[in-house]
Each structure stands twice: as C-alpha cells, then as structure tokens.
Amino acid sequence: MSEKDTKSKRNFSTKFLILAVVFALAAGLLAGTSGSNLIVEAASRVGLKIPVMASDSPDFSDARSIYYMLKSKYNGDISNEKLKAYLNKGVAAAAEDPYTEYYTEQEARELEKDLDGTIGGGIGAELGMRNNKPTVVRPLKDSPAEKAGLKAGDIILAVNNKATANMSIEDIVRMVRGEVGTTAKITIRRGSERMDISVKREEITSPDIETQIKNEIGIIKLSRFGTDSAAKVRAAAEDMKHQNVKGVILDLRGNGGGYLQTGIDVAGVWLNDKDVVSEKGKSNNPKTLKSGKQAILNGMPTVVLIDSSSASASEIVAGALKDHQAATLIGEKSFGKGSVQEMIDLPKGDMLKVTVANWYTPKGKNISKEGIEPDKKVELSSDDINNNRDPQLDAAVDYLQK
Numbered sequence: 001m002s003e004k005d006t007k008s009k010r011n012f013s014t015k016f017l018i019l020a021v022v023f024a025l026a027a028g029l030l031a032g033t034s035g036s037n038l039i040v041e042a043a044s045r046v047g048l049k050i051p052v053m054a055s056d057s058p059d060f061s062d063a064r065s066i067y068y069m070l071k072s073k074y075n076g077d078i079s080n081e082k083l084k085a086y087l088n089k090g091v092a093a094a095a096e097d098p099y100t101e102y103y104t105e106q107e108a109r110e111l112e113k114d115l116d117g118t119i120g121g122g123i124g125a126e127l128g129m130r131n132n133k134p135t136v137v138r139p140l141k142d143s144p145a146e147k148a149g150l151k152a153g154d155i156i157l158a159v160n161n162k163a164t165a166n167m168s169i170e171d172i173v174r175m176v177r178g179e180v181g182t183t184a185k186i187t188i189r190r191g192s193e194r195m196d197i198s199v200k201r202e203e204i205t206s207p208d209i210e211t212q213i214k215n216e217i218g219i220i221k222l223s224r225f226g227t228d229s230a231a232k233v234r235a236a237a238e239d240m241k242h243q244n245v246k247g248v249i250l251d252l253r254g255n256g257g258g259y260l261q262t263g264i265d266v267a268g269v270w271l272n273d274k275d276v277v278s279e280k281g282k283s284n285n286p287k288t289l290k291s292g293k294q295a296i297l298n299g300m301p302t303v304v305l306i307d308s309s310s311a312s313a314s315e316i317v318a319g320a321l322k323d324h325q326a327a328t329l330i331g332e333k334s335f336g337k338g339s340v341q342e343m344i345d346l347p348k349g350d351m352l353k354v355t356v357a358n359w360y361t362p363k364g365k366n367i368s369k370e371g372i373e374p375d376k377k378v379e380l381s382s383d384d385i386n387n388n389r390d391p392q393l394d395a396a397v398d399y400l401q402k
Contacts (some may be wrong), residue, residue, distance in 0.1 A: 085104050099341050308333060338368035374392075
C-alpha cells in the first residue's frame with residue numbers, strides 16, 4: 001500500500017533543522033556525543049523549539065562500538081552510504097509506527113512514481129495484504145501478469161527466490177519491479193499447489209481514474225488520490241450529470257490513498273461546505289477540514305464501493321459521505337488507517353514520512369485498525385474475479401436502479 005496523506009512541506013527552516021539532526025546523530029554515533037546541543041541550537045536559529053533535555057538524549061555508544069567492531073572484524077567492505085541509510089531507518093523505526101518511515105533518494109522517487117501512476121518496469125498486477133499474506137488482488141487487463149497466468153487470490157511466497165515472509169507489501173512491490181525487458185520469477189501458492197511463474201516486465205502506466213455509464217448509472221473507478229485526481233473526478237461527474245444519469249458509483253476498492261487534500265476535494269464533489277475530516281495531533285486541538293461549495297453531485301443517489309484495500313484518503317471520503325448520508329457504502333470493511341502522514345524533504349533527495357495526527361470522520365469516528373463497515377456487505381471472491389464476475393458492482397447498480 002503505497003500512501004502520502006499531506007502535500008510535502010518544502011521550506012528552508014525544516015530542511016535546516018533536519019540536516020542539523022542528521023549531523024548531530026552522526027556525531028553521537030562516531031564521536032560518542034548525543035548531539036542534543038547541536039539540535040537545540042539549530043532549532044533556535046530557525047525559530048523552532050525542540051525540548052531536548054539531558055535525560056532525553058539517546059545513548060549511541062553501543063552502536064558506535066558495533067560500528068568499530070564491524071570495521072575491525074568484518075571480512076568485507078561496509079558502505080558509508082548504507083550505514084547512514086540504515087541508521088536513519090533505525091531512528092524512524094524506533095517510533096514503532098508502520099507509517100513513519102525514512103526513504104532513501106531512490107525509495108523517495110519510487111514513492112512519487114506510485115502517486116503519479118508512472119510505475120516503469122513492472123508486471124501489471126495489484127498486490128495487497130489479504131489475511132496477513134501478500135496476495136495478487138487482481139492482474140490488470142492484458143498485462144504481463146495476466147498473460148503469464150497470475151490470478152487473483154494467488155499468495156506470493158517469493159520473488160526471484162527471495163522469500164516474502166515478514167516483508168511489507170511495499171518491499172515486495174519493489175522486488176517485483178525492475179528494468180523493462182527483465183524477468184521476475186514469482187513463486188505463488190494457489191490453493192494447495194505451489195508454482196513458479198515467470199513474468200517479463202514491461203512499461204506499466206496505471207490510470208488513476210476510469211469511467212463508464214452502465215444502465216444509466218455513472219461509474220467512477222478511482223485507483224489513487226494523486227495531485228490532479230480530484231479535477232478528473234469532478235470533470236467525470238459533470239459529464240455524467242449532463243447525461244442525466246440516475247445515480248453514481250464511486251469505486252474505491254483497492255485504493256490505498258494518496259494526498260489528503262485530494263480526498264477532501266473528491267468529497268467536495270458530493271458535499272457542499274460540510275465537515276470532511278478532523279485532524280488531532282500532538283497539540284490535541286482538533287483541526288476540521290471542510291469541503292468546498294461547488295458540490296456538482298449534491299443530492300445525487302450515490303454508492304461508494306469499498307474493500308479491505310480501501311485505505312487512508314479512501315476511508316476519509318467514504319466516512320464523510322456515509323456520515324452526511326450522501327452515499328450508501330457497499331462491499332467489505334475497509335483497511336483501517338486513521339492517521340495522517342507528512343512528507344519532509346531531506347538533503348540529497350531523501351525523505352522522512354512521519355505520522356503527525358490521527359483523523360476522525362465528521363461523527364468523530366477514528367477508524368484505525370477498525371476500518372469502516374459498509375452499509376451492505378457483499379463479498380468478492382478470487383473465483384469471481386478470475387471468472388469476470390463482480391457481485392459488488394452488480395449490487396451497487398441494482399441498488400441505484402430501485
């Protein structure tokens with residue numbers, strides 16, 4: 001699940017502070033000091049207050065000792081760049097928050113590509129966690145994955161002989177991707193059978209929005225909340241309204257999120273000057289974000305389709321439309337990601353993604369770990385997908401035609 005829920009904050013003060021922190025940590029590791037004074041001084045120079053007391057200072061002496069032991073004993077070379085990257089990743093991991101992460105420059109570029117839909121060399125399959133197992137959610141139509149025989153419901157055991165156990169779905173996706181023309185060997189379990197499927201990578205571009213009109217019902221399939229996704233949804237909504245559709249389906253299945261503001265703008269296609277989401281961070285003072293005043297589909301009968309891969313901004317939109325009774329939710333319980341991340345640019349292209357707040361629906365529900373329950377539960381099996389059946393979409397169309 002690739003997700004970035006607020007637009008990057010690019011300013012000199014933040015970069016200066018982060019650079020000072022990195023230098024201070026490096027000093028603590030290699031010179032035996034905590035670097036607290038450097039952090040406080042750097043913060044004060046840019047008008048920021050960081051409460052670092054002596055008791056808060058981390059002790060990096062063990063890490064320093066391990067570093068020197070490795071340099072002395074290890075039968076091989078240790079990359080200073082990798083050492084720095086793992087140090088930074090370890091500091092972020094200490095938050096014990098799955099959404100607070102440090103990204104190297106290359107990883108940051110991949111994250112940006114995910115939001116833009118420019119995948120590059122890939123196999124054309126949507127992957128996700130199902131029952132805590134990395135699973136093929138669906139191969140894209142006419143994709144290398146589909147042609148090679150991958151099917152919805154296939155559990156991914158290994159990629160190029162590297163086991164996927166205990167790996168995040170993001171790390172698995174990175175292994176699956178590669179240079180166009182190269183081959184990815186995907187080891188899967190299908191039922192009780194284990195098999196290897198080789199897939200030749202091709203240039204993959206994933207559209208963020210697909211639309212159609214079926215039986216006088218407008219269908220908007222939104223795959224991510226990119227920078228211009230809301231404008232595309234609004235344009236599609238205007239076109240459908242001009243064609244006098246009886247209702248609209250917003251399909252958020254498999255949508256892992258994206259920009260928070262895009263989610264608010266999408267909700268604003270249905271909600272006219274309404275609360276969409278409230279953020280509550282360290283200050284514990286809620287900040288309520290509202291929709292605009294140009295709800296082109298205000299009052300339009302609407303169904304939102306969700307499933308276990310609908311997360312973050314998808315849940316913001318689904319929760320807001322449900323709480324304001326602007327839509328009926330059909331499908332399966334959503335993923336349950338009720339926190340907001342900020343992307344901070346670091347020197348040389350690195351990034352820090354950090355959880356800065358929890359978010360709540362207009363009625364005050366935080367959906368972390370709980371997810372959003374649909375008004376009408378309809379399951380979609382891998383057998384349905386592989387046989388080109390979609391009972392969830394069918395249920396939404398039937399509901400709007402009554």
